[in-house]
Amino acid sequence: MKLGVSQSYLSMELPWVKFLLWALLLLVQIHKHIACIEDERMGLLELKAFLKSKTNHTKPLLPTWVNDTKSECCSWEQVKCNTTTGYVIKLTLSSINQEQNYENPWYINMSLFQPFKELRNLDLSDNKIAGWLVNEESNCLSKMSKLAHLNLSFNRFDKEILRFLGALPVLKSLDLSYNFMEGPLSSHESNCLSKMSKLAHLNLSWNRFDKEILRFLGALPVLKSLDLSYNSMEGPLSSHELVNLNNLEVLILQENGLNGSLPFKDMANFSSLKILDLSENSFTGSIPPYIGALSSLKALSLYSNQLIGTLPSQGKNLL
């Protein structure tokens, strides 16, 4: 009420005061909307210096990231801030390293991400990173308490990375496709893996896991989508491996060495499964009628196996 009265008073008596106030308010708003946090600005510059020292590139690296107080870091390339708070929420640092060969391993220092307390989305894909350096005592990764989406695909990570990923409390999606990961997992690594209690989307395609990994992944309580295509899983798929994976919506096991009969009997309680890809394996025999139990199934791929016969009538609507 009071504000309305004083505003109308101002607009009647002193229109320019009102105008000035609005202009000022607008300025403050604009400033508030785009201003980045000073600690984060410094953090980005340190990160750039580190990346520059560790990687090889043919064109200038992140040229908009300059040490100039007038330069607004929320408008820098590959940086996204929350427009209200100004905190960095997304960093897209894919294909920074243009090194052509795989003979020069480099390690990324994860302490450099500590300044970004609101970071939700980090893309480090396609950089030929061999691992990361962490200060064990400071346990720096767990400080990335908001990180929900992490893309580490097209790098050279091995399974040791799992020890650090387990400390990310709200990680929802993890892309580790095209890395150098293989089993068996140590008990410490599998224990860390099972701590990813929010992980819903996991891409492990193009690694070298055998089918034992499935049992460890069964410990992930909210896993919905799993891609293990182009790995080294051999032999038959049984209830032993599939136990606890029955909440999956997407399961992609394309191009492995799986054989024996199709595992639909052991998947009878996979009632949420929408997409199943078992193509390019060595499954034999006919398509069992149990497929009818997969009530949510929308897409099924079985090409390039040694199967005979046709889909049972319950499964016909899938084609």
Ligand SMILES: *[C@@H]1O[C@H](CO)[C@@H](O)[C@H](O)[C@H]1NC(C)=O
């Ligand atoms: C940025 O410039 C300031 C002032 O010139 C300097 O103190 C600081 O060390 C520089 N920071 C980086 C990361 O280059």
Ligand SMILES: *[C@@H]1O[C@H](CO)[C@@H](O)[C@H](O)[C@H]1NC(C)=O
């Ligand atoms: C960059 O190239 C130099 C020279 O070929 C090499 O010594 C160095 O290890 C490379 N760095 C990375 C990160 O590949």
Ligand SMILES: *[C@@H]1O[C@H](CO)[C@@H](O)[C@H](O)[C@H]1NC(C)=O
């Ligand atoms: C930005 O931050 C505000 C306040 O914390 C939050 O309510 C909003 O959802 C955030 N927006 C984005 C896009 O993260």
Ligand SMILES: *[C@@H]1O[C@H](CO)[C@@H](O)[C@H](O)[C@H]1NC(C)=O
């Ligand atoms: C990583 O970076 C932090 C902060 O810049 C530094 O204190 C630490 O010594 C670095 N760790 C390694 C192993 O280089």
Ligand SMILES: *[C@@H]1O[C@H](CO)[C@@H](O)[C@H](O)[C@H]1NC(C)=O
């Ligand atoms: C991760 O990065 C790769 C390469 O940059 C990209 O193809 C892929 O779609 C990304 N993954 C996700 C889940 O966004």
Ligand SMILES: *[C@@H]1O[C@H](CO)[C@@H](O)[C@H](O)[C@H]1NC(C)=O
């Ligand atoms: C997993 O990653 C591979 C390679 O990056 C990609 O082709 C595939 O579409 C991804 N799978 C899912 C389910 O997104």
Ligand SMILES: *[C@@H]1O[C@H](CO)[C@@H](O)[C@H](O)[C@H]1NC(C)=O
């Ligand atoms: C299935 O694959 C395993 C491992 O490659 C092999 O030892 C076994 O003989 C195969 N079984 C059949 C029936 O082909």
Ligand SMILES: *[C@@H]1O[C@H](CO)[C@@H](O)[C@H](O)[C@H]1NC(C)=O
């Ligand atoms: C699903 O079926 C498997 C074997 O048929 C069983 O071991 C498992 O406990 C079942 N899971 C649920 C949640 O009923």
